[in-house]
Amino acid sequence: MDKTQSRLRRARQTHIKISQLQVARLAVHRTNQHIYAQVFAPCGTKVVAGASTIEVEVRLQLANKSGKGGNTAAAQLVGKRIAEKAKAAGITSVAFDRSGFRYHGRVKALADAAREAGLKF
Template sequence: MLNKKEARLRRAKATRARIARLNATRLAVHRSNTHIYASIISGDGGRVLASASTNEREVREQLGSGGGNVAAAQVVGRRIAEKARAAGIEQVAFDRSGFQYHGRVKALAEAAREAGLKF
């Protein structure tokens, strides 16, 4: 029987394989209890082109509180979209890393879409 983390990683593997076949740039999201992280990873070499998280000083100052809530995820979503556009990236594939599309993951994705990122 799989534990919670192994089951999530198994789900993530299928998504990543599908994105790899498309050779698309992906927006990978990871969340912990206290923080949320977003990275834009190139489809050809797997290089990180842009990243944003609640660990960044500017985000922490903007939030004031911890990074484990929906408001923090929205800030990170807007920030990753701005950084992606600055790097010339318009289109990405959303990689939720096996996490359920709900709560903080959903808030990050919708904030990134509103800020102009297409997926």
């Protein structure tokens, strides 16, 4: 079993547990260059809000920085944006789905920024 398969196995277990809770889910995915966050409705099929480092507004704010989308500063910005969008959609409490990634670095920075912006985990 390689690293990707192990991550997907952990992600599947987390996804099953969160779906049993029937609460909104904040899912995070990261690549080497970008980080993505989506808030899913409690039913689990509808995306209520989304934010990533690919968005034009985020890219403009990160234009002068090195690394652009693959660092913790970008993750903090995405965390703040996803919290604002979720609150605008009427969601204040979510379950954090890290998609099998370790709660460290960019994933942690995104979660902390979302908490500071008003989302409850």
